[in-house]
Amino acid sequence: MIVPPPSELVPAEKLGRVHFVGIGGAGLSGIARIMIARGITVTGSDAKDSRTLTALRALGATCYVGHDPAYVADVDTVVVSTAIKENNPEVVEARRRGLLLYSRAAALSAVMEGRRVAAVSGAHGKTTTSSMLAVALQHCGADPSFAIGGNFNDTGTNAHDGTGDIFVVEADESDRAFLQYSPEVAVVTNVDPDHLDMYESPEDYHRAFDAFVDRIVPGGCLVACVDDPGARRLAEASRARGVDVHTYGEAEDADIRIEDVHQQPLSSSFEVVVQGRREGTIDVHVAGRHHTWNAAAAYAAGLALGFPSGELREGLSSYAGTRRRFEYKGMVGGVRVYDDYGHHPTEMLVNLRAARGAAGEGRVVVCFRPLRHTRTQFFYRELGEALGLADEVVVMDPTGDDPIPGVTGALIIPHIPLPPERIVYERSWSAAPVRVAERVRPGDLVLTLGAPDVALVGPEVLELVGDRLAAESEPGAH
Structure with a gap:
C-alpha cells in the first residue's frame, strides 16, 4: 500500500496518539520505539504475535494481534506499513474518520525533524x-x-x-x-x-x-x-x-x-x-x-x-554485527549453522563467498527461501546462478507478497549449475529442515538464506542433527 506524503509534515510530538498498522515489522517497530521514548502514546496491530510486540509492550505500547477498526477509534494519527493492503479494516476506518494517515517514510521524517x-x-x-x-x-x-x-x-x-x-x-x-x-x-x-x-x-x-x-x-x-x-x-x-x-x-x-x-x-x-x-x-x-x-x-x-x-x-x-547478517545460530556434531537476509542475487553471491571461506574444508549447504514473487519473476536465472556457489541446495517457494501464477521456487532450479542430485525443490516449509539435515555431515556449514521465516529452519536443522547423533550413539545403533 502506498500512502502519499502529507502536504505538510507534522513533527512527531504534534501527532497526538499514534497507531501503527503493521507494528511488528522492522521499519514501523523502530519508529514506534522512538515515539514511545519521547512520551507519545503508541498503539499498534500486527497479523501475528512476536518477540517484537512483546518488547514494545514492555516499553509501554498497546499491541493487538489481528486487525479491527475499533483499534483506531481513539487515536489521532495512523502510520501504515507498505505491506498493508488498501482494504485493511483499520485503514478503511482511519480514512472514514479523516484521521491523519502517515506512511513509514513520513513517520520517520517526523521523528527526524x-x-x-x-x-x-x-x-x-x-x-x-x-x-x-x-x-x-x-x-x-x-x-x-x-x-x-x-x-x-x-x-x-x-x-x-x-x-x-x-x-x-x-x-x-x-x-x-x-x-x-x-x-x-x-x-x-x-x-x-x-x-x-x-x-x-x-x-x-x-x-x-x-x-x-x-x-x-x-x-x-x-x-x-x-x-x-x-x-x-x-x-x-x-x-x-x-x-x-x-x-x-x-x-x-x-x-x-x-x-x-x-x-x-x-x-x-x-x-x-x-x-x-x-x-x-x-x-x-x-x-x-x-x-x-x-x-x-x-x-x-x-x-x-x-x-x-x-x-x-x-x-x-568494536562492531558486533546485526541480526540476520551472516548470524551464527549454533553448532551440533561439527555442523555449523548461519543465517542471512540476502535475497538479491548480488547479496547472495557475497554471502555464499563468505560461507565458502568460513566453511574451510567443509561443504556449504544452503536452504534458500526467495523473498517476493516479483523478485523471483525478475531474477530467477540470476538467483539460480548465485546458488551454484553452494555444494548442496534446498530451494523453497517465494513468500512476502501476493502469489503470481507460475512463479515458484521451481523456476530457479534449472538455472542452478550443480548436478541434479545436489538440488532439492521443497514446497513444504515443515519438510525443509528435514531435507537439509539429511544432506549434512560433520564439517559442513549450513546457510539459511532469504525471506525472514527461513531463519527458523536453522535451529530445526541443529535439533534434527542432534537427534540423529543421539540415536547413533545409543547402544546397539549401527
Whole structure:
C-alpha cells in the first residue's frame, strides 16, 4: 500500500496518539520505539504475535494481534506499513474518520525533524553500514538516534532515541521512501537495480538515486563507493553538478581508500588511506570481504559528520554485527549453522563467498527461501546462478507478497549449475529442515538464506542433527 506524503509534515510530538498498522515489522517497530521514548502514546496491530510486540509492550505500547477498526477509534494519527493492503479494516476506518494517515517514510521524517540526518542507502549493505555508523558514533561519545532495518546482536534493538543531534537512518529505496528524507550526509553503497515491481526500469531505479542526492541539505555531502559502477556514475554526475562528494573503495582514485585487506574466515582488516595519508587499521569482526566496503562507508560518513579518525576506527573495530547478517545460530556434531537476509542475487553471491571461506574444508549447504514473487519473476536465472556457489541446495517457494501464477521456487532450479542430485525443490516449509539435515555431515556449514521465516529452519536443522547423533550413539545403533 502506498500512502502519499502529507502536504505538510507534522513533527512527531504534534501527532497526538499514534497507531501503527503493521507494528511488528522492522521499519514501523523502530519508529514506534522512538515515539514511545519521547512520551507519545503508541498503539499498534500486527497479523501475528512476536518477540517484537512483546518488547514494545514492555516499553509501554498497546499491541493487538489481528486487525479491527475499533483499534483506531481513539487515536489521532495512523502510520501504515507498505505491506498493508488498501482494504485493511483499520485503514478503511482511519480514512472514514479523516484521521491523519502517515506512511513509514513520513513517520520517520517526523521523528527526524530538527536532527542532522545521515541517511544510508543503496541496493545492498544499508543495514550493516548504518549500524556500523551508529556504533562508531557512540564510541566517539555521541549519542545518535538511529532507525535501521535489523536488530543489533548485542542489544537486540533496531532503534534508539538519542540525546545527540545526529540521526542515522537506513534509507530504503524499495518504495522510494528515501526520497522523503533530507540528509546532511547521504551514503550510497551501490546502485544495483532491484524492486523492479516498483520501478519502471533499471534506468528509473538509477534516476531515483539522482533524486536522492538532490535531497541533500545545503552544506551536506554525498558519500559513494567508486568500486560499484552505479555508485561511481552517481558520484561523477553529482560532482559535476556541484555536490560535495566523498568517495571510498579500493579504486586508485577513491578519496578514502581501502588498502592491504587481510581476509580471515569470519573477519577481515584493512588499512584506511585518506587523500593519500595512511590513517590506520580498521578491524571488521563480521564474515565477508564485502563488509570492508561497509566499514569504509561508515568511516567516511563519520569523517563527513566531523568525528575524529582514530575514535571512528576504534568504534568500527568494536562492531558486533546485526541480526540476520551472516548470524551464527549454533553448532551440533561439527555442523555449523548461519543465517542471512540476502535475497538479491548480488547479496547472495557475497554471502555464499563468505560461507565458502568460513566453511574451510567443509561443504556449504544452503536452504534458500526467495523473498517476493516479483523478485523471483525478475531474477530467477540470476538467483539460480548465485546458488551454484553452494555444494548442496534446498530451494523453497517465494513468500512476502501476493502469489503470481507460475512463479515458484521451481523456476530457479534449472538455472542452478550443480548436478541434479545436489538440488532439492521443497514446497513444504515443515519438510525443509528435514531435507537439509539429511544432506549434512560433520564439517559442513549450513546457510539459511532469504525471506525472514527461513531463519527458523536453522535451529530445526541443529535439533534434527542432534537427534540423529543421539540415536547413533545409543547402544546397539549401527
